[in-house]
Amino acid sequence: MSTQTAQRERGARPDAGVNLAAALHDALETILENDDRAMIMGEDVGSLGGVFRITSGLKARFGDHRVVDSPLAEAGLVGTAVGLALNGFRPLVEIQFDGFIYPALNQLLCHVATMPTRFEMPGLLPMVVRIPVGGRIRAGELHGESPETYFVHRAGFRVVSPSSAAVGGALLRAAAASDDAVIFLEPKRLYRGSTVDRSEVVDEMALDQARLVREGDDAVVIAYGPTVDLAEAASDALREEGIGVAVLDLVSLQPLDVDAITQIASRTGRVVTVTEAVRRCSLASEVASLVAESCFDDLKAAPIVVASEYRPYPTADFEDDFFPNQERLTAAIRRVLS
Amino acid sequence: MNEIEELTRAVLRARRFDVVGMALQRQGNVDTYGQAYGQEVGQIGAAFDLEPDDMVFPSYRQPGVGLLRGVTPLELLTYYSGSNFAPWDWKAKGYGPYTIPVGSQTAHATGWAWASRLRGESNVTMVFFGDGAASQGEVHEAMNYAGVFKAPVVFVCENNGWAISMPSARQTAAEGVFKRAEAYGFPGVRVQGNDIWAVREASQAAVARARAGEGPSLIEIMTYRIGAHTTSDDPTLYRSKDEVKEQKAQDAMQTFLADATENHGLEQSVLEKLETEVEDEFDTVVETFVATREARR
Numbered sequence: 150m151s152t153q154t155a156q157r158e159r160g161a162r163p164d165a166g167v168n169l170a171a172a173l174h175d176a177l178e179t180i181l182e183n184d185d186r187a188m189i190m191g192e193d194v195g196s197l198g199g200v201f202r203i204t205s206g207l208k209a210r211f212g213d214h215r216v217v218d219s220p221l222a223e224a225g226l227v228g229t230a231v232g233l234a235l236n237g238f239r240p241l242v243e244i245q246f247d248g249f250i251y252p253a254l255n256q257l258l259c260h261v262a263t264m265p266t267r268f269e270m271p272g273l274l275p276m277v278v279r280i281p282v283g284g285r286i287r288a289g290e291l292h293g294e295s296p297e298t299y300f301v302h303r304a305g306f307r308v309v310s311p312s313s314a315a316v317g318g319a320l321l322r323a324a325a326a327s328d329d330a331v332i333f334l335e336p337k338r339l340y341r342g343s344t345v346d347r348s349e350v351v352d353e354m355a356l357d358q359a360r361l362v363r364e365g366d367d368a369v370v371i372a373y374g375p376t377v378d379l380a381e382a383a384s385d386a387l388r389e390e391g392i393g394v395a396v397l398d399l400v401s402l403q404p405l406d407v408d409a410i411t412q413i414a415s416r417t418g419r420v421v422t423v424t425e426a427v428r429r430c431s432l433a434s435e436v437a438s439l440v441a442e443s444c445f446d447d448l449k450a451a452p453i454v455v456a457s458e459y460r461p462y463p464t465a466d467f468e469d470d471f472f473p474n475q476e477r478l479t480a481a482i483r484r485v486l487s
Numbered sequence: 488m489n490e491i492e493e494l495t496r497a498v499l500r501a502r503r504f505d506v507v508g509m510a511l512q513r514q515g516n517v518d519t520y521g522q523a524y525g526q527e528v529g530q531i532g533a534a535f536d537l538e539p540d541d542m543v544f545p546s547y548r549q550p551g552v553g554l555l556r557g558v559t560p561l562e563l564l565t566y567y568s569g570s571n572f573a574p575w576d577w578k579a580k581g582y583g584p585y586t587i588p589v590g591s592q593t594a595h596a597t598g599w600a601w602a603s604r605l606r607g608e609s610n611v612t613m614v615f616f617g618d619g620a621a622s623q624g625e626v627h628e629a630m631n632y633a634g635v636f637k638a639p640v641v642f643v644c645e646n647n648g649w650a651i652s653m654p655s656a657r658q659t660a661a662e663g664v665f666k667r668a669e670a671y672g673f674p675g676v677r678v679q680g681n682d683i684w685a686v687r688e689a690s691q692a693a694v695a696r697a698r699a700g701e702g703p704s705l706i707e708i709m710t711y712r713i714g715a716h717t718t719s720d721d722p723t724l725y726r727s728k729d730e731v732k733e734q735k736a737q738d739a740m741q742t743f744l745a746d747a748t749e750n751h752g753l754e755q756s757v758l759e760k761l762e763t764e765v766e767d768e769f770d771t772v773v774e775t776f777v778a779t780r781e782a783r784r
Contacts, residue, residue, distance in 0.1 A: 214605060220635055225594055225628030232598020235578075236542075240604070255625065259588045260595070267572040268584060 159348055167347055169311065172339040173203050173279075177241065179209050182327040184239060187325060190217045190230055191243030200245055201279065201281060201340050219274045234276045234330075241325060244280045248291030248455040253278075254299065261330045262305030277321075281337035282310070283375035283425050285472055287465035288337075294462060295426035301403045302430070307356055308402040310334040310374030311470030314343040319354035320400065327356055331334075334402070336375035343378065359406035361413065365393030368419035368485055371410060371436050373399035376423045383478045394482055402432055407439065414440040415447035419485040421455060423473050428456035450485040460484065463468035491751045494535060494683065494757060495744070499765045500529035501551025502740050504560055505714075507769050508550070508567065516780050517567040520715030526647055527551045528739035529678075529708040532686030533643050534613060536694065541580060542594040542603075544614040547585040547643075552615070556582035559770040561779075568780060590616050590623035593642065594696045597633040597703075600640035611697040612640045613690075619650025621664045626711070630705065634671035639697035641690065642668075642705040645680070647712035650727040665707035673703045679709030681739035683746075710739065 167175075180187045189204055195218035198205030199293045208216035210270070219226045223244060230240040244250050250257075265273040284293030300308045307329045311317035317335070324331040362377065363384040370380040377398045384394040397413050399406065414420045418438050424433035437452040463471045488496070505524050511517040518637035523530065528546065534543060534552045543552060550563050558575040565574035566585060573584040586592035596614035603610050620626055622642055633640050644664045648655055655663070668675025674696070678685045686708060711734045715722050722731070749751040 217636075220631055221629070221630040222631065224591075224625045225597075225632045228591060228594020228625060228629060229598035231633050232595040232600070233602045234598075235595065236599045238602050250769075252624075255588055255591055258592065259591065260586075264584075268577075319741035420614060 166344045167314050167350060168341050168344040169314040169317045169335070170203055172314045172350065173321055173335065174205060174207075176318040176321040176325075177204060177207060178210070180241065180322060180349065181207065184325075186237060187241060188215045188217060188233070188238055189241045189243065190219050190226060190243045192219055192221055192226070194218060194243050198383045199243055201337065203340070223249055223253040224256055227256040227261065229458050230276055231256060231264075231274065233385060234274045234436050239325065240276045242276065246288075246292045247280055247282045247294035247296050250280055250296055262303045265329070266305060274330045275328045277324045277331045277333050279321075279335060281340075282334045283336045283338055284462065285375075286338050287408060287468070289464070290464075291462070295424070295457070295470065297334055297402055298426055298431055300406060301432055301435075305330070306403060307331045308334065309356055309400060310336065310402060311339075312336070312362075312372070312374055312377035312398045312400070313339065313345065315345045315349045316351050316354055316360070316400070319351045320356070323354050323356045331356070334374055335386045338375060340380070354400070357401045357404055357406060359400055359409035360398045361395060361408045361409070362398045363394065363396035365395035367393045368421065368482055369395040369397055369413045369417045370478065370482065371397045371399065371401060371413075371420065371422045371433075373402055373424070373432070375425050379473065379475060379478060380423060383475050383482060386475070386479065387482065392486065399436075403438070405436070407443075410436060410439060411443045414444045418447050418449035420448070420452040420479070420484055421481045422452065422479075423455040423478055424459055425472055427459045428454050429459055431456055453481045453485055455481045491747055491753045492757060492761065494531065495747055495753055496719070496765065497535065497551060497555050497728075497760050498527055498529045498740055498743055499761055500554050500749060500768070501531060503765050503769045504550045504554060504563065507560075507773055508564065508721050509714070509718070511564065511776065512567070516777055517564065518569050518719050519719055520567050521548050521775060522712075523548050523550055525713035525734065526645055526680065526710045526738060528683050528743045529554060529617065529645060529680030529686050529710045530615070532680075532683040533615075533690045533708065535583075535687060536691050537613060538610065540610045541694075542581050542583065542596075542599055542610065542612045544583040544592045544599070544612065545622065546589060546592065546615050546617060547587065548617070553582045556580050558582050560769065561776055564772070564776050565585035568776075569715045570783065590620035590626040592598065593618070593626050593629035595644075596640050597629045597636075597638045600633070600638035600697070600703075601636050604637065604639055609698050610639075612638070613643060613694075615621065615643045615645060617650060617660050618644060618646040618648070618655045618664060619653065622658045630667070630703070633703040634673050637700065639700070640703045641693040641697060642703060643690075644705065644707045645710055646707050647710045649712050649716070649722075649726065651716040651720060652722075654726075663707050663709075665705055668705035671703075673705065675705035675707065677707045677709060680708040681742045683743055684708040713738070720753050
C-alpha cells in the first residue's frame with residue numbers, strides 16, 4: 150500500500166496537514182526503516198492496519214515478520230514481546246484498546262517493570278507498549294479507560310503521552326530509541342481530533358521533559374495527554390478576559406519533570422491539575438501534592454484537582470458529564486484565582 | 488568422564504544442592520528454599536542434551552538444571568539469601584532468571600525462541616513449569632503463540648502431583664497436561680520422571696524437532712515432590728505420611744543409581760568417588776556461603 154493510500158485509509162487528505170494517527174504511522178514507518186530489530190506486534194495490526202489504522206500499509210512494506218498479527222491474547226502478546234526483547238529485538242506492541250490492557254498487567258507489572266532493576270541490567274527490555282487511551286468518542290464499554298495510574302504507581306516504566314499531532318511522532322520515535330520499557334499512551338480522541346500543519350510538527354522530543362504550551366502569570370493548569378487541548382481552550386478563553394493562564398503539558402508521566410512543575414507552580418502561585426482519570430490515587434492528585442509540598446511558601450491558593458467522577462466509565466450519553474469539561478476546568482481556575 | 492558418569496554427577500549434585508539448601512534454611516542462612524527433592528532425575532534428563540547456546544527458562548525448582556548449565560552452587564544459593572534476584576549471568580549461562588508468578592515465564596520462552604527463529608539461528612529454548620502453573624491462562628497463551636509462530640521451544644511440565652496443597656486432580660479433570668499439545672498443533676508426550684533414558688529420548692526428539700524448524704513440543708514429566716512446596720509449607724496438613732513414605736521408597740535418584748550401576752556400566756568405585764567429590768565440593772560451598780553471609784550481617 151502506498152503512503153497516500155495509507156493516508157486515505159487513516160481518513161487524512163494529503164493537503165490537510167497531519168493528524169495524530171498519521172504522525173504516529175509515519176513515526177512507526179521511520180522506526181522500522183532505521184532499525185532491523187524493531188518489530189510491531191498486535192491484534193489486527195497487519196492487513197487491517199490496526200483498528201485505528203495507525204499501522205496501515207506497514208505489513209505490506211516490511212513483511213509479516215516485522216508487522217506481526219498476533220493471536221487475540223494480550224498476556225501472550227506482552228509476554229512474548231518480553232522474550233523477544235530479552236533476545237535482541239525491540240518490540241513495539243499495540244494494545245487495541247485501553248480496556249484490553251488488563252489481561253497483560255501480570256506481564257507488565259511483574260516482569261516488564263521489574264526485570265531491569267531486579268537483575269541490575271538497565272536497558273534489558275527495550276520495548277514500547279502503545280495503548281489508545283481516554284474517552285469522549287462515544288466508544289463502547291471499556292473502550293474509554295484512563296489506565297495511567299497503574300503504570301505510574303508501579304516503579305519501573307517510562308510513561309509518556311502525546312497531547313497533539315505536533316508532538317506525537319517525535320515522542321514515539323524517542324520512545325522507540327530508548328533502551329527502557331516505555332508505556333506510550335495515545336489519546337484516541339486526538340488520532341483524528343488533532344491536526345496540525347506540517348510546519349508545526351516538532352522534530353525532536355525528550356522523553357522526560359514537560360512543555361509549557363501556554364504562557365501566563367496568573368495561574369497554571371498542569372495537564373497531560375487527552376486534557377491538554379482542554380486546558381489550552383480554557384486558557385485561550387480566559388485570556389480574552391485579560392487573565393493569563395499558563396498550561397504545562399507534562400508529556401512524561403513517569404518520571405515527572407519536577408523542575409518544570411515546581412518552577413511554574415512557584416511563579417504563578419495558583420495551580421490546577423486536570424486528568425481524564427478519576428481522582429483517587431491519580432497522577433493529577435500526585436502533582437497537586439508535589440506542588441503543595443515543594444512550593445508551599447509560593448502558593449497563593451490551595452491547588453485544585455479536576456478529574457473524572459469516581460465511578461466506572463459510563464455509557465456514551467453520560468460521558469460529557471463524567472469527564473472534566475471546559476466549564477468545570479474554568480470554574481476551578483476561577484476558584485484558585487479568587 | 489563418560490556419559491553415564493556425567494549423568495550421575497549431575498544427579499548427585501542436584502540432590503546435594505537440595506540437601507544443602509534445606510539445611511542452610513533451617514540454620515537461618517537461607518530465607519526460603521523450595522526443594523526439588525524427588526524431581527532431580529527428570530530435570531537432568533530433560534536438560535542434559537542441550538547445547539551451551541540453547542536457553543533454559545526455569546521456574547524456581549530446577550537447581551540441578553542450573554548446575555548443569557554452569558551456574559555455580561554459590562550463585563544459586565545467593566538467590567535464596569536476600570541479596571540478589573539474579574545472581575548468575577543468565578544470558579551467558581543459558582539458564583534464565585527464576586520466575587515467581589508461576590507459568591508467566593513460558594511466554595518469555597516463546598518470545599526468546601521466536602527471536603532465535605527470526606534470526607535464523609538453530610538454538611532451542613526449554614521452559615520448565617509445574618502442573619499447578621499449567622492452570623494459568625498465560626501458559627495456554629504461551630503454548631498457543633508458540634504453535635502459531637513455530638517457535639523452537641520445548642515446554643517441560645513437571646507434574647509432581649502437588650501444587651502447594653492441591654493435588655493435580657484439582658488442576659485439571661483431564662488426564663494431565665500433555666494432551667493439550669494436540670489442541671495447539673504440536674506433539675505432546677508423557678514420560679516417567681524416574682526413567683532418565685525415557686526423559687532424554689523425549690527431550691532429544693523435541694529438541695531435534697525445534698532445531699529443524701518444525702516448532703514446539705510439550706513433554707509432561709510424571710514425578711513427585713517428596714519435599715514441601717517451600718520451607719514455609721507444612722505438607723502434613725494436606726497429604727498422608729504413607730503417600731510420602733511410599734514415594735520416598737521409589738526415590739528416582741536411587742532408582743537411577745541402581746540402574747546406572749547394574750545396566751549402564753557405572754562402576755561402584757566410580758560412583759563412590761563421584762559421591763565423595765560432590766560432598767567435598769558442597770562442603771566448601773557451604774563454608775564459603777556461610778562466611779559471606781556472616782560478613783554481610
